[in-house]
Amino acid sequence: MSDDPWWPEAEETAGHGDAAVQGIGLTxxxxxxxxxxxxxxxxxxxxxxxxxxxxxxxxxSADMDTRSVLRHLVQAGTELVAARxxxxxxxxxxxxxxxxxxxxxxxxxxLLAECGLPQSHGLLGRLIEEPKALRVDAIAADPRAxxxxxxxxxxxxxxxxxxxxxxxxxxxxxxxxxxxxTPFADADEALLTALASAASVSIENxxxxxxxxxxxxxxxxxxxxxxxxxxPLRVEARYEPASELPHLGGDxxxxxxxxxxxxLVVVGDVTGHxxxxxxxxxxxxxxxxxxxxxxxxPPSMIVDRLDRALTALSDPPAATLVLARxxxxxxxxxxxxxxxxxxxxxxxxxxxxxxxxxxxxTHGIPVGVEPGLPRPDHWQPxxxxxxxxxxxxxxxxxxxxxxxxxxxxxxxxxxALASAPLDALCDALLGRQDGYDDDVALxxxxxxxxxx
Numbered sequence: 001m002s003d004d005p006w007w008p009e010a011e012e013t014a015g016h017g018d019a020a021v022q023g024i025g026l027t028x029x030x031x032x033x034x035x036x037x038x039x040x041x042x043x044x045x046x047x048x049x050x051x052x053x054x055x056x057x058x059x060x061s062a063d064m065d066t067r068s069v070l071r072h073l074v075q076a077g078t079e080l081v082a083a084r085x086x087x088x089x090x091x092x093x094x095x096x097x098x099x100x101x102x103x104x105x106x107x108x109x110x111l112l113a114e115c116g117l118p119q120s121h122g123l124l125g126r127l128i129e130e131p132k133a134l135r136v137d138a139i140a141a142d143p144r145a146x147x148x149x150x151x152x153x154x155x156x157x158x159x160x161x162x163x164x165x166x167x168x169x170x171x172x173x174x175x176x177x178x179x180x181x182t183p184f185a186d187a188d189e190a191l192l193t194a195l196a197s198a199a200s201v202s203i204e205n206x207x208x209x210x211x212x213x214x215x216x217x218x219x220x221x222x223x224x225x226x227x228x229x230x231x232p233l234r235v236e237a238r239y240e241p242a243s244e245l246p247h248l249g250g251d252x253x254x255x256x257x258x259x260x261x262x263x264l265v266v267v268g269d270v271t272g273h274x275x276x277x278x279x280x281x282x283x284x285x286x287x288x289x290x291x292x293x294x295x296x297x298p299p300s301m302i303v304d305r306l307d308r309a310l311t312a313l314s315d316p317p318a319a320t321l322v323l324a325r326x327x328x329x330x331x332x333x334x335x336x337x338x339x340x341x342x343x344x345x346x347x348x349x350x351x352x353x354x355x356x357x358x359x360x361x362t363h364g365i366p367v368g369v370e371p372g373l374p375r376p377d378h379w380q381p382x383x384x385x386x387x388x389x390x391x392x393x394x395x396x397x398x399x400x401x402x403x404x405x406x407x408x409x410x411x412x413x414x415x416a417l418a419s420a421p422l423d424a425l426c427d428a429l430l431g432r433q434d435g436y437d438d439d440v441a442l443x444x445x446x447x448x449x450x451x452x
Contacts, residue, residue, distance in 0.1 A: 067101070073163075073173065073199045074103045080195060081188045083175040085155060088163070090171040095128055105153060123158060124172070131162035131169045133193060137183040139176075159184040161193050165200045224441075225285075227255050230263050232448040233326065233334075236422045240430055240440040242394065250281040250319065251392045251441035256289065260296040261328065267390035267443050268321030268343065271366075280317045284310075284367075288323070299323045299339040300375040303364065307341075307371040318368040322346055322390050326382070326445065334382040334447050339375050342366035344393050344407065347414060351385035355415035357407060387425065388445045389414060394438035395429070422446050 070088050078086035083104075090099035123144050127134045136158040139145045155176040163171045173196050178184065227235050237253045250270025258264050266288060270281045287309060291302050303323055310316040324338030324346070338346065338358070343366075345359035364375035382388065389410075396406030413432060417425045426444050 069199070069203055070101050070171075071103075073195070074101050077173055077175055077192055077195055078103050080191055081159070081175055081184070082179045083159075083177060084179055085153060085176040087174045088171055089124065089174070091128065091169060097124070123160075124174075127160045127162065127172045127174075128169070131164070131172075133162075133189050134158070134160040135184050135189060157183050159188055159192060161189070161196045163196050163200060163203070165204050170200070170203060224252060225254055228257065230255065230257060233263055234422050234446040234448075235265070236426045236444045238426045238430055238440070238442045240394075240436055240442075242436055242439050250317075251394065251439040252281045252285050253390070253441045253443040254285055254289070255443065255445070256292075258292060258296050258325070262296065263326040263445075264292050264323070265326065265388075265390060265443060265445055266321055266323045267392060267441055268319050268323075268341075269392045269439075269441070271318040271320075271368075281319075284317070284319060298377045299325055299337060300364070300377045303339050303341055303367060304371070304375050307367040310368045311371050316368045318366050320366045320393075324388075324390070326388075326447075329381075332381070333384060333450055336380045336382050336388065337377060338380075339364060339377050341375070344391060344396060344403075347389040347391075347411060348380065348382070349387040349389065349414050349418050350383050351418060353415050353418040355411040355418075357411065382447045384447060384449045386447050387414075387418065387422070388447075389429075390443045390445075392439065392441045394436050394440040395442060397438060398433075399437055 070090070074086045074088045077083070085105055086103040087105070088101045089097040090101075092098040123134070123136065123139070123142065126144055136142050136145075139155055139158055157178065158174065158176050160172055160174045162169050163173055173192065175184070175188075175192065178188075224237075224239055227237055235255050237255070239251065239253070251268070252270075253265075253267045255263065255265045266285075268281075268284065270284065284306070287306055288302065291305050291309075295301070303321070319341075320343040321341050322338060322343045322345075323341075324336055327335050327337060329335050336346075336348075336358075340346075340363040342364065345357040347355055347357055349355045358378070358380055360376070360378050362376050365373060391410075393403070396410050397403055398406060409432075410429065413429060414425070417428055420428065422444055426442055430440065430442065
């Protein structure tokens with residue numbers, strides 16, 4: 001924080017304090033000289049603390065996950081005041097502590113597991129009952145210091161401030177034992193109070209963000225169908241929203257039985273991540289269903305008719321998709337007939353544990369781009385007990401990895417799960433990483449074994 005040309009660095013100001021005051025005519029050794037020197041040193045220290053406080057507020061505000069924000073808050077508080085221990089108790093509606101986040105406490109998880117959350121009495125209860133700053137210079141001598149469990153670190157001094165969000169006490173921030181062994185001072189209390197006040201905005205933002213993300217995800221899921229029973233074929237589907245933004249995506253899946261006995265499966269992705277993408281996804285899915293039921297033709301014809309229908313819209317969307325018919329071949333099991341409109345290729349996993357992409361040399365372009373271009377159909381036998389995977393690009397794309405590498409990684413994982421139950425296979429493929437940069441739609445279809 002040394003970019004400010006109007007202020008010297010704290011160390012420089014402190015180091016030249018004597019020279020500065022000599023320059024205005026004060027004699028070294030005099031009371032006025034010593035007092036002014038102390039004020040300059042304190043000003044330098046306060047300015048350095050202010051910079052650290054601003055840095056801490058910026059770091060806290062950068063996160064949108066509520067618990068991460070709270071952990072940043074405890075960490076920032078202990079560092080700002082140079083305390084050995086820090087804790088944040090989150091309060092429930094009845095005023096009881098419902099969550100505790102700690103810094104500096106060894107075996108904190110074990111203590112919580114053995115002793116449970118702190119009770120709302122003693123010193124902690126005082127801050128809950130009277131939500132204002134609390135300082136204790138000698139915890140052992142304070143009659144309210146009760147309830148410490150066995151194995152709890154011995155603490156000498158305490159500083160606590162309430163954490164208020166929209167005029168409601170959300171929790172309390174506690175610090176114990178400064179590293180230099182001195183009691184907490186007025187400046188420490190003011191700094192921690194300022195940090196708690198600034199953090200309340202970040203906490204409220206993260207809570208609103210969480211509610212928005214949950215609402216967007218619920219809306220998205222309600223647009224997706226409940227898959228029917230397609231026995232003897234088995235089908236499972238999953239949808240996973242992107243981790244970072246509470247946007248509405250255009251990823252979808254569908255599966256249904258057609259009047260001629262074939263099973264139609266489709267996975268697609270409407271371009272864009274805004275309020276229009278999700279409703280358009282629902283509209284395209286319904287259009288595909290109507291077109292497929294109207295004429296049980298080859299997949300290329302259905303997608304071509306969809307493409308032409310989209311051009312009738314004033315602002316036609318673009319979308320990628322794979323649409324396929326799973327057909328029963330007389331005395332020969334099942335076969336797949338599909339067309340690809342600019343989408344990641346399907347993955348076929350055999351019962352023996354091999355996996356390969358169904359990626360012929362030719363495929364169509366996304367719908368909504370240029371209707372009338374030819375769309376090829378492809379055919380592939382489906383071996384008994386094999387599994388067909390259709391998915392959107394969010395499953396294989398990452399910012400730090402080539403999409404081909406992601407496809408190979410997916411094939412390797414899927415091959416190792418060839419004999420796993422279908423629901424377990426889907427869960428495992430989605431669980432390969434903690435979050436995704438983009439929405440993910442996944443549909444898995446398993447072919448039965450041939451009858452004896």
